[in-house]
Amino acid sequence: MPATPPPADLDGKPVTVPLPVGAELWRIHSGTYAANAVNPTAQPAIPGGARFDSLTGDYAYTYVGDSPEAAVAETLCRNLPVTGTxxxxxxISIAGRVLSRLTVIEPVTVIAVHGPHLSAIGQDTWLTKSDPADYVLTRTWASALFAAAPSANGLLYRCRHNEDQFAWMLTTHPTNQVHPALEAAGDAVQLDSPTGTALVDRILAYYNATFASPI
Known part of the structure; x- marks a missing residue:
């Protein structure tokens, strides 16, 4: 709860916070794309897509975390069931993928959707922790939040499987191929290399997860 559509009037309710210049962010993505590449694909239905993708293609988007641990939690672990085992x-999920570090080079304003800021909009942790079956509804909420806070270009929330880490969904104009406020910082780590696999394996252990059979 509450798995309900957003109210008709959210004006003045979303709380916005800055993502400052110099902030360090992390992302796991296909090695065929730039670290700051964005996705312009409209996602009006499921299956497919992620929690806060654009329903209509009115914005391009990318997802980043505040650490390598957050990036792993939000990409490799986000849909894993919690079973106690x-x-x-x-x-295969790491084949051709890389871990990139990015730096914020322009100020960005985002909507905070964690802690008491969820209550301010009449929501709870369902918005950021629900299963993929609810993603059309969570995307509807994202659209409504941006309409109510037009100065914002993203959402800030706690990782689904790690309350200690934060993630952002950042938006930009749908014609942009990269996010203008993000810049790659250093070389990416190939996740299917020995170094990358060891790094991911270590982080997966934090989440009671491990690699399955070889590729």
Missing amino acids: PRLVPR
């Missing part, structure tokens, strides 16, 4: 991540 070690959760298995297919090794």
Whole structure:
């Protein structure tokens, strides 16, 4: 709860916070794309897509975390069931993917959707922790929040499987191929390399997860 549509009037209710210049962010993505690449694809239905993707293509988007641990939690672990036994991540899920570090080079304003800021909009942790079956509804909420806070270009929330880490969904104009406020910082880590696999394996252990059979 509450898995309900957003109210007709959210004006003045979303709380906005800055994502300051110099902030360090992390992202797992396909090695065929730039670290600051954005996705312009409209996602009006499920299955497919992520929690706060654009329903209509009115914005391009990317997801980043405040640490490598957040990036793993939000990409490799986000849909794993919590069963009390070690959760298995297919090794194929890291094939061709990289971990990139980014730096914020322009100020960004985002809507905070965690803690008491959820109550301010009449929501609870369902918005950021619900299963993929609810993603059309969570995307509807994202659209309504941006309409109510037009100065915002993203959402800030706690990772679904790690309350200690934060994630952002950042938006930009749908014609942009990269996010203008983000810049790659240093070399990316190839996740299917020995170094990358060891790094991911170590982080997966934090989440009671491990790699399944080899690729």
